[in-house]
Amino acid sequence: MKVLGISCGRDMGNSEILLKEALMTCEKKGFEVEMIRLHDLYIKPCLGCNGCIISCINGHNGYCHLKGDDMDFFREHFLASDALIISAPAYNNTAPGLFRMLGDRCGPSFDREFKRYARDFKGADIDERWFKDRPAGTIIVGGGPSTHVQTALDFMFHFLKSPKCKLVDQFAATFCPAPGQVLEHPDYLERVSKLAENVVSQVGKKFDDIEWLGGDNFVCPNCHGNAVCIDTETGVHCATCSKPGQFVERDGKIVVEFFDELAADDPEYRRQHIINIGKRHDEFREYLKAHSEELHFDKYKDYDILVKPERA
Ligand SMILES: Cc1cc2nc3c(=O)[nH]c(=O)nc-3n(C[C@H](O)[C@H](O)[C@H](O)COP(=O)(O)O)c2cc1C
Missing domain, CATH: 3.40.50.360 (Flavodoxin domain)
Incomplete structure (x- = not known):
């Protein structure tokens, strides 16, 4: 070993x-x-x-x-x-x-x-x-x-x-x-x-x-991290592993209570993640077939503002 x-x-x-x-x-x-x-x-x-x-x-x-x-x-x-x-x-x-x-x-x-x-x-x-x-x-x-x-x-x-x-x-x-x-x-x-x-x-x-x-010096029971994100739309989640939760008051202290939902390292979360990436690639490929002109790629490609160091 x-x-x-x-x-x-x-x-x-x-x-x-x-x-x-x-x-x-x-x-x-x-x-x-x-x-x-x-x-x-x-x-x-x-x-x-x-x-x-x-x-x-x-x-x-x-x-x-x-x-x-x-x-x-x-x-x-x-x-x-x-x-x-x-x-x-x-x-x-x-x-x-x-x-x-x-x-x-x-x-x-x-x-x-x-x-x-x-x-x-x-x-x-x-x-x-x-x-x-x-x-x-x-x-x-x-x-x-x-x-x-x-x-x-x-x-x-x-x-x-x-x-x-x-x-x-x-x-x-x-x-x-x-x-x-x-x-x-x-x-x-x-x-x-x-x-x-x-x-x-x-x-x-x-x-x-x-x-x-x-x-026991951690906030998130899943990844054992201490950083929490507060989002006005989605509420509270662990900043490291994305596990969702909410603030609650317990014994006079504000703590995070995490929900029984998947975090970013869960195998099922990862499987869904790769399936979703694949779907988005497929959807965009299809979209481009009909709409590539409307996206104006050239507008950005031709916008010539790049500076680079000169090399011998
Ligand atoms: C570029 C640089 C950035 C650093 N930033 C931090 C920092 O953000 N926080 C910190 O506690 N120490 C910081 N340090 C100090 C190092 O973490 C510290 O000296 C450490 O002992 C270096 O480890 P090493 O001897 O294994 O290279 C920084 C050091 C360098 C060189």
């Missing part, structure tokens, strides 16, 4: 030290471990071609068409893993761009339910390892307080959402701006070691049996 660590920060930076501490614990528990440092990979940015989604809709494996970078390497190590631990520094209140870029490339392209749809409804030949139930833990390190790191953890949930890895524990290490400063905090090292124990304790379980072991 293998735990894959994904290091999204500097070589021997704070996030990498915490990840290594976590992986050492996994090893002590008898697991094989390996670590990928994103700074070592060359990952091209997603071109937004929708090819991965269309591929699944048309009964193929949904792999990205972009070639000539390290995505094949990353995919292979992901598929070979049985659990994940991701560790990243907070940059601009969220996860670093390098990790977000990987997230774009792994979004629809790694979506387990899109692949299930391609296999079950379109006859695609899908590697069985996409359907392995992997527990996961996430770690974030910030130079500032917890309010400066929150959306990084939310982004990590979305990274895990596509391949349907189940979040078991998450930890934000705060007030560590200087390289190596996490070592000043034995409690942080202990906490990530506990996170690792929690993650490996869930390896081999079926998805629905994998437990959340990260404590």
Whole structure:
């Protein structure tokens, strides 16, 4: 059984030290471990071609068409893993761009339910390892307080959402701006070691049996995030996983009561999502047959205001 660590920060930076501490614990528990440092990979940015989604809709494996970078390497190590631990520094209140870029490339392209749809409804030949139930833990390190790191953890949930890895524990290490400063905090090292124990304790379980072991400091019972959106039309929903709810007063406090409705990571939600995308593509293709003249594509194509740097 293998735990894959994904290091999204500097070589021997704070996030990498915490990840290594976590992986050492996994090893002590008898697991094989390996670590990928994103700074070592060359990952091209997603071109937004929708090819991965269309591929699944048309009964193929949904792999990205972009070639000539390290995505094949990353995919292979992901598929070979049985659990994940991701560790990243907070940059601009969220996860670093390098990790977000990987997230774009792994979004629809790694979506387990899109692949299930391609296999079950379109006859695609899908590697069985996409359907392995992997527990996961996430770690974030910030130079500032917890309010400066929150959306990084939310982004990590979305990274895990596509391949349907189940979040078991998450930890934000705060007030560590200087390289190596996490070592000043034995409690942080202990906490990530506990996170690792929690993650490996869930390896081999079926998805629905994998437990959340990260404590009770969360608002949303589905994704364990703390961010809530208030929308005048649709009411309240979890800003991370979209689970709908409403504000209620309980014991003199305003809290969110979540409804028993699907969140964005639910398999049925994902299946409907790919079916709806397919429908909208079909509808627009039909619409264009009769109305393409009326849409005035050329008006925008010919609007020549682009400036670009000159290259030799
Ligand atoms: C570009 C940049 C943006 C940063 N933005 C934040 C931030 O929004 N919130 C925060 O708490 N720390 C922020 N930091 C501080 C880093 O998260 C902190 O130094 C962390 O320990 C770096 O982790 P590393 O050593 O693994 O690279 C930022 C650092 C950099 C370089």
